[in-house]
Amino acid sequence: MTAPVERLEHLLARVVARRDEPATRLRIPRPTAPAAAMRPETEELAAEAAIDAPHGARPGSEEPEVAEIEVSEAELAEAERTEAELAEAELTEAERAEAELTEAERVEVVAPVEAYSAGVADQAGADLGDVAALGGAAEEEEADLRRPEATDDVEIDLDDDAGPTVIRDVASAVAAATGEQVLSAASSAPPVDEDEEAGSGEPSTQRLPSREAARAGATEVRPPSSAVEPQREDEPDAPALDETTRKRPVVADVPSPERVSAVTAASAAGEGGPAVFVPPAPEAALRGDDVASAPTAAGSSLPGPVVVAIPSRDGRAVADFLTELETPRSASSFGAVMDASLEL
Amino acid sequence: MGTFEPEGAVTFDMAFGHVHLDGAPHRVLVPAATLLTLVTRGGGDEELAELGHALGEPMGRRVGTRLAEGIEAAADGSAAERRRRAVREASFADVAGELAAEFALAGLGALSAERWGRAVVWVLDQSPFGDDGDPLVAEVLQAATTALADAPARVVALGREGVRARFLVVSGASVERVRARLAEGKHWAHVVAELHADAGADASGAAS
Numbered sequence: 403m404t405a406p407v408e409r410l411e412h413l414l415a416r417v418v419a420r421r422d423e424p425a426t427r428l429r430i431p432r433p434t435a436p437a438a439a440m441r442p443e444t445e446e447l448a449a450e451a452a453i454d455a456p457h458g459a460r461p462g463s464e465e466p467e468v469a470e471i472e473v474s475e476a477e478l479a480e481a482e483r484t485e486a487e488l489a490e491a492e493l494t495e496a497e498r499a500e501a502e503l504t505e506a507e508r509v510e511v512v513a514p515v516e517a518y519s520a521g522v523a524d525q526a527g528a529d530l531g532d533v534a535a536l537g538g539a540a541e542e543e544e545a546d547l548r549r550p551e552a553t554d555d556v557e558i559d560l561d562d563d564a565g566p567t568v569i570r571d572v573a574s575a576v577a578a579a580t581g582e583q584v585l586s587a588a589s590s591a592p593p594v595d596e597d598e599e600a601g602s603g604e605p606s607t608q609r610l611p612s613r614e615a616a617r618a619g620a621t622e623v624r625p626p627s628s629a630v631e632p633q634r635e636d637e638p639d640a641p642a643l644d645e646t647t648r649k650r651p652v653v654a655d656v657p658s659p660e661r662v663s664a665v666t667a668a669s670a671a672g673e674g675g676p677a678v679f680v681p682p683a684p685e686a687a688l689r690g691d692d693v694a695s696a697p698t699a700a701g702s703s704l705p706g707p708v709v710v711a712i713p714s715r716d717g718r719a720v721a722d723f724l725t726e727l728e729t730p731r732s733a734s735s736f737g738a739v740m741d742a743s744l745e746l
Numbered sequence: 747m748g749t750f751e752p753e754g755a756v757t758f759d760m761a762f763g764h765v766h767l768d769g770a771p772h773r774v775l776v777p778a779a780t781l782l783t784l785v786t787r788g789g790g791d792e793e794l795a796e797l798g799h800a801l802g803e804p805m806g807r808r809v810g811t812r813l814a815e816g817i818e819a820a821a822d823g824s825a826a827e828r829r830r831r832a833v834r835e836a837s838f839a840d841v842a843g844e845l846a847a848e849f850a851l852a853g854l855g856a857l858s859a860e861r862w863g864r865a866v867v868w869v870l871d872q873s874p875f876g877d878d879g880d881p882l883v884a885e886v887l888q889a890a891t892t893a894l895a896d897a898p899a900r901v902v903a904l905g906r907e908g909v910r911a912r913f914l915v916v917s918g919a920s921v922e923r924v925r926a927r928l929a930e931g932k933h934w935a936h937v938v939a940e941l942h943a944d945a946g947a948d949a950s951g952a953a954s
Contacts, residue, residue, distance in 0.1 A: 734837055735834060735836065735837060736833055736837065736840075737895070740866065741897075742864040744897060744899060745917065745945060746865055746916050746917060746920055746944075746945050
């Protein structure tokens with residue numbers, strides 16, 4: 403590789419001049435072009451290669467005229483050498499295009515992470531796909547849930563000790579998975595004292611409104627009888643479910659339409675639970691942004707979008723983790739989290 | 747609250763031909779594949795652990811130093827104790843974010859974390875080493891986690907899903923159990939779930 407000395411000197415002078423500046427910004431190579439723009443170029447190269455291929459004629463073109471020309475051995479050797487150089491140049495160009503294409507595809511792979519970061523519950527389909535990868539059968543069950551008949555009344559069996567947070571999370575996950583607006587127990591049932599949350603252990607039934615009922619604005623929620631008390635007037639209303647679900651990325655485990663076990667993300671409000679923290683810097687780097695200008699969460703240079711995932715295909719393990727979700731606050735510091743993990 | 751600011755974290759000193767990371771000189775940009783080949787050529791786990799420790803342990807210390815900024819001096823006045831306290835009291839999200847920043851600066855990929863019940867799982871996307879480098883990444887994470895937790899921690903590579911690799915943080919007592927179950931072909935999620943069941947059984951056994 404060569405470059406004009408004047409240019410190098412100019413660059414070096416600029417670097418030296420800026421040496422005393424406090425910080426050097428991180429520069430991340432920007433992907434040269436999206437995949438969609440690359441593929442035609444590759445095809446174009448291939449087409450050109452076909453057109454210029456020796457001994458080849460364009461499809462449909464007339465038969466080339468043949469003329470006998472006397473050439474010396476030296477001229478023939480020169481022509482062959484030129485042809486070889488051209489072929490090598492074309493190969494190099496094709497390799498470069500392929501490398502760029504690979505780079506573009508690499509960025510495409512990261513797209514789901516960006517979706518997490520965006521924190522949009524509309525990505526529930528992708529998140530459900532993650533769960534399906536864990537469980538295999540979950541994918542079919544998700545499809546079942548999306549069928550029209552499966553979106554009618556859905557009963558969720560929960561233990562009485564499932565608190566309002568869990569109930570709301572389950573309903574939120576169902577809403578995200580089905581695309582229906584579902585009123586959760588938490589949106590109509592008030593917060594309850596922890597003492598009263600500990601119920602008899604007998605499962606209660608949460609009846610979620612059917613598609614028609616939800617559209618009509620009807621609410622039919624039967625929270626655990628032992629876990630509900632009248633809402634006090636001085637308590638703020640729970641956030642509207644649609645807002646909650648739209649802001650929370652959701653990963654749901656849906657073993658069956660009859661027994662829906664699902665958990666939503668712990669929110670930034672600190673409800674804790676299993677979480678995925680996606681820092682912006684690596685994503686920004688892959689997008690080609692300056693790291694310093696990566697989007698940040700309020701009050702922090704690193705946001706912590708939170709996604710929850712439950713590793714289970716059977717309801718029992720899910721219930722275990724639901725229990726964990728109810729006691730995250732005391733274990734939210736790094737020290738407490740690590741202590742718990744190292745006890746395993 | 748996260749304190750990491752990428753501005754100025756890496757300095758390319760063109761005049762001297764040096765790269766500084768967080769003020770520390772003598773960093774070298776090396777092709778990832780070459781580095782991995784160099785380390786794994788001998789097939790020795792010691793070299794892998796040594797490099798992983800050399801990369802990960804300072805990461806944990808730098809995270810502690812950043813988090814300790816603004817924290818009152820420890821009773822004994824030691825910087826180490828102040829770092830330890832700052833990390834323990836910081837939220838899990840903040841520490842995970844800070845460590846992710848360290849990984850990004852080192853070019854090791856996009857780090858995040860998951861909590862599966864009580865288990866902590868480090869998740870690395872787009873590792874420059876590819877799947878062959880997961881053992882090295884596990885060593886880096888183990889050293890960083892140990893430095894952060896100020897306690898012996900073991901990190902086991904759980905598996906891969908495309909460009910996403912997962913690493914479980916466990917105690918030394920569970921390492922072989924986890925590896926054995928993974929070797930049996932069990933899905934990593936089930937291994938994590940069974941780990942919880944084991945802990946419950948151990949606890950009830952101890953109680954009786």
